[in-house]
Amino acid sequence: MAICSAHTTTSLRSPCTTVSNAGLRQKQVIFVTSNRRSGGGRRHGGARSFQVSCSVDKPVVIGLAADSGCGKSTFMRRLTSVFGGAAEPPKGGNPDSNTLISDTTTVICLDDYHSLDRNGRKEKGVTALDPRANNFDLMYEQVKAIKEGQAVEKPIYNHVTGLLDPPELIAPPKIFVIEGLHPMFDERVRDLLDFSIYLDISDEVKFAWKIQRDMAERGHSLESIKASIEARKPDFDAFIDPQKQYADAVIEVLPTQLIPDDNEGKVLRVKLIMKEGVKNFNPVYLFDEGSTISWVPCGRKLTCSYPGIKFSYGPDTYFGNEVSVLEMDGQFDRLDELIYVESHLSNLSTKFYGEVTQQMLKHADFPGSNNGTGLFQTIIGLKIRDLYEQIVAERAGVPAEAAKV
Amino acid sequence: MAASTVASLSVPVTTTTFAAAAAAGGADVLIVVPRRAGAGRVWFPAAARRGGGSGRLVAVRSSGPATPPEISDKVSESIKQAEETCADDQKGDAECAAAWDEVEELSATASHARDSLKETNANDPLEKYCKDNPDSEECRIYDN
Incomplete structure (x- = not known):
């Protein structure tokens, strides 16, 4: 149920703003009777000075899983950018907070649910990857509470000190993202997710990325990176x-x-594996939905530099599930290549022609902006926006607006 | 809508945008110029090169913020500890794994710290000015 059903807007950039008044909690229900069509600028009408929250009282919850150092933060920056507005750490809070907040989205890091701090793990001989180092009961309780529209006092795991800091208050946003090592590990938490993503980095690429990340760090060597x-x-x-x-x-x-x-590890082959039959998620396709296609866009119309670009698309099964797989090998060197590719993909959930390209260019300085990682992360961002809008529309009782492109 | 799209698409785009992005961000670095040690380049020991394949060496990225010393010290200390732990016969695989996991955690933290410094630097008015005017007097960077 949306708090202010009078608006029934499906846009993320809705006229409604998040409550900024300190005394007003999201749980409070405020009935707004003004109607957009009645015109006038007094959207937040009334004598009181507070702004009315129009966010849905139940956030859409997204899970993002990946190993440490495998591009979760870049993905999050792309995702929040698609929703509009930059994501920043909570203002005035713990400078070592792992949380990112934008107008629409709050991203929390699941390391905050470590039950063992750095010393505890060392004493017990347990890695952070081990479920025994994590408090899934608390994770479940808090994600559930947020999903029900309640604020929570979430612990903070301080990555610098390795200690658990005093908790921070997390208010329910429109879109709540839990990112970390275990968003889909615990069945109870998994069931709370409206959409889930896994970043699967092959050993070869992981090695290349970590060399790039760590080699300049004092004490590190090729051996230490490999050993880790x-x-x-x-x-x-x-x-x-x-x-x-x-x-x-x-x-x-x-x-x-x-x-x-x-x-x-310079040129990458990236696969986007999309589960079929997921509610509010229609997989992207190339040329003809459900067919098997191999496509080299470089030729007479488009000139690509070495080693070129190759796409594949087709149906497949993945862990017994029906999926569609879109694959890109190679990298974009010029803008026209990206636009050309975008114009041949369907079901992108863009709001206007060229939106994928625009998003990629906006963050050309992010890692992967010239290859399939950036392309597919951007597409998933658009898909999550679409999913969010469909869920909101559904709750408001109006049919979802179909994607325009 | 279409007009504004085209306009915004055409603004930041140059061929160099992507080339620069690839150099700065892609997983394309096998040889890295150390940030602290000054001029010299670190060459991979030949034995450590993987696969024995082409092994083409690329030298990229010499600038960028250094890791804050408090984190940097922890990273190198954790590597030393992990090596000791794993060499110690009294300690098992679990302790060894936990020790290397700490190295990973601290290395990721160091990387995040560098990223946020980069972001802070990007918001610096002088950095912003120099991005557009790299040749002006106050923006020149000299090698020693």
Whole structure:
């Protein structure tokens, strides 16, 4: 149920603003009787000076799973950008807070639910990947409370000190994202998710990324980077990797096949695996929905530089589920390549022609903006916006507006 | 709507945008110039190169904020501890894994700290000005 059903707006950029008045909690129900069509600028009419919250009282909850250092934060920045507005840490709070807040979205990091701090894990010989280092009861209770529209006092795991800091207040947003190692591990938490994503980075690429991230760090060497990945792998395989079977969308990042024996990790082959039959989620397709297609856009119309770009699309099964898989190998070097590709994809849930390209260019400085990781993260962002709008429309009792493109 | 789209698309786009993004952000670095140690480049030990394949070496990225010392010290300390823990016969695989997991956690924290410094720097008025006027006197960067 939306708080102010009079608006029944399905737009994320709705005229309604989030409550900013300190004394007003989201749980309070305020009936707004003004009607948009009655015109006039007095949308927030009445003598009182507070602004009326028009957000739905039950946030849409999204789960994002990936290993540490595998691009969750870049994905989150792309996602919040699609929703409009930049995501920032809570103002005036703990400077080491892991939370990001934008107008529409709050992203929390599930490390905050560590039950063992850094010392505790060391004493017990338990990694952060191990469920024993995490408090799933509290995670479940708090995600459930947020989903029901209640604010929670969430703990803060301080990544610098390795200690649990005093909690921070999290108010229910429109879109609530839980990102971390275990968003789909606990069945109770999993069932609260309206949509879930798993970032699946192949060992080769993980190694290349971590070299790039850590080599300049004092004390690190190729051996230490390798040792860290290898030592964590058993727990990763046991507790993190199996979550991908539950994901509605999986972004798989692999080495390219365009360059034989490539081990540079520079050019990537990225797969977007989309589960069929997920409510409010219609997979993207290339040319003809449900067919199997291999497409090299580079040719007479489009000139690409080495090693070129190759797309594939088709139906498949993934952990026994029916899925559609879209794959991109190679990278974009010029704008016209990106636009050309966008114009050949369907079901993108864009609001105008060129929106994918626009989003990619807006964040050209983010990692992966010239390859499939950036493209598919942007597409998933648009899909989540669409899903959100459909859910809101559904709650408000009006049929969802179909995607325009 | 269409007009504004086209306008906004055409503004920030140049061929170099993508090239720069690829250099700054892609997973394209095998050889990194150390931020602290000054001029020298770090070359991979040949034995550590993977697969024995082409092994083409690329040198990129020399600038960017350094990790705050408090975190940097923790990273190097944790690596030392992990190496010791795993070499110790008295300690098991679990302790070894937990020790390397701490290294990963601190390395990720260091990376996030550098990213937020980069963001802070990007909001600096001088940095903003220099982005548009890289050749002006106050924006020149000299190698030592």
